[in-house]
Amino acid sequence: MAQLSTRCIWLLFVVSVGALAAHATTGLETSLGALLHVDGLTIIMAAVVTFVSGIVHSFAQRYMAGSQHIGRFYGRLFLLTLVVLLLTAADHLALFVACWALMGWLLADLIGLIRGWPQAQAAARRARWSFLGGSALLAMALGLIALHTGAHTISQALPRIDMLPAGTQISVAALLIGAAMVQSALIPFHGWLLSSMNAPTPVSAFMHAGIVNAGGLLLARFAPVVAASPGIMLAIVGIGALSALLSQAWMLIQVDVKRQLGCSTVAQMGFMVLQCGLGFFAAAIAHLILHGFYKAYLFLGSGSGVAMKSPTPKQQTPTGAPALVVTGITALLGGGLFMLLTGKSFTAPDGGLLLTLVIVLAVLHAAQTMLRSTALTPAARAVAVPLVVLPALALYALVYNGIAARTAGLPMDVAPAEASVLHGVVGLLFVLAYVAVERGWHRERPRLYTVLLNMSQPASSTVTTHRSEYHAN
Structure with a gap:
């Protein structure tokens, strides 16, 4: 069987x-x-x-x-x-x-x-x-x-x-x-x-x-x-x-x-x-x-993610101006690459602006995660982070374009929604959520931790x- x-x-x-x-x-x-x-x-x-x-x-x-x-x-x-x-x-x-x-x-x-x-x-x-x-x-x-x-x-x-x-x-x-x-x-x-x-x-x-x-x-x-x-x-x-x-x-x-x-x-x-x-x-x-x-x-x-491990010293997360420059430039490049490949525009007042903002935040988070999980020199990070993150984003954009091409003319092929105040509010909430995660507010505030857990x-x-x-x- x-x-x-x-x-x-x-x-x-x-x-x-x-x-x-x-x-x-x-x-x-x-x-x-x-x-x-x-x-x-x-x-x-x-x-x-x-x-x-x-x-x-x-x-x-x-x-x-x-x-x-x-x-x-x-x-x-x-x-x-x-x-x-x-x-x-x-x-x-x-x-x-x-x-x-x-x-x-x-x-x-x-x-x-x-x-x-x-x-x-x-x-x-x-x-x-x-x-x-x-x-x-x-x-x-x-x-x-x-x-x-x-x-x-x-x-x-x-x-x-x-x-x-x-x-x-x-x-x-x-x-x-x-x-x-x-x-x-x-x-x-x-x-x-x-x-x-x-x-x-x-x-x-x-x-x-x-x-x-x-x-x-x-x-x-x-x-x-x-x-x-x-x-x-x-x-x-x-x-x-x-x-x-x-x-x-x-x-x-x-x-x-x-x-x-x-x-x-x-x-x-x-x-x-x-x-x-x-x-x-x-x-x-x-x-x-x-x-x-x-x-x-x-x-x-x-199953392989569950293992018995001995405590190890916490790895120092790269900080300072070099790390901020690497992640910031990677995120901006990611947003620009996504807009270029998918035909979005800053001048078009539609939902593409919010979608691009979320993409930028996702790239920023991915770049930060890479910096935490790798022990590279500043020069190596400056090359490795965008070299890994940007091709992954390009793959997403290309899959998006392929889906759009195969479904062109179907009922789901509708015009993007016009930009609105709600889109701006949602974008602001995503930015605040990113800041909260990076600053570890969920760990520093026991009451918030308990509410989320419940x-x-x-x-x-x-x-x-x-x-x-x-x-x-």
Whole structure:
């Protein structure tokens, strides 16, 4: 079972890559009646999903070796992969909802893979109820679309979105955003994700690298609905910014490896949704792809991140004017490089300014992290830091451009949101958050530390407090 499903997934990956190449050269698109429609976004997501699933399938052959649950694990994982592939291609509104609901149900079943482990079953129940709620929100949204447009497929309904009354259009957008928030574990719906740490590591890898990202895919598919109102787009920016900033603070005070990664995922999903609110849906898809690859790697390697080590003297972090010059110049070069490669401009009054600011802060943080983790001479740092950080940023920009090229002309290809006061406030909050992290305010203020720790706790029923509770199963 394990080898057969693994080989089938890798075969699907090869087919997906072939389809992606055909789309790049011929613009391949096809439909299967009113059920399926394969376009550029479908093919891109198929290649990503099958690649991550193939890695997880291969890794799990050793991880799950000897487990009495291996048959059920591979059966659920293989079926979940197929359901996600079907979701990315689904055109009929009812089929899209059915795939969305089944995706959540299968994931919850994998979280509670070990039937005799009470904490794992509690985590599965929490996830299952969350997904049921998200599926209900999605079903109501698509039901309203079908009712007012008379269309039963996504491709037919989106051009008729203007037929929805103003109040109904806002309601549909709110329902879609709610479904995306639940799926991507954005605040306040993050509880199911932070409570899912009892899931087997391969499940966590596939969940954080793929399934959680479905919220961004949902917003991209129905971009004309959420982008129809500037107010809705601003709300999405606010929702994404809140999750990104607060969950990043949570991550800083975690001591458990998987819980750190869980908080990081919520933060990354917040940034992904923020990009959707700025109107850069291609950037959001690029972000979810690169984050998915990286997060799968971190989860699958989380076991090697736990080791017994003797205390060592704290390494002196390079400070002073030379370090500030290196990091500052690298950050500015990074922002300029991103704008150059993606066509952003300081003179364009749109959300690209906020996106560029966040990129500059991310580059600044990456440069600072490199300085802390390497013992190089000032001259070597001046060369090594930009030499490592800037090519990574260029790769992100090129992936972004590639996604934009493959999805050009699709409904998600909308105009960027105009710059607003809220964008400025969010940008200021990101700058303040960066300063707070660099100054270590979360460590120096016990009350703040305690508040952040309490806010990021999983459900108590999902926490295993005694080793015997696990080994009994």
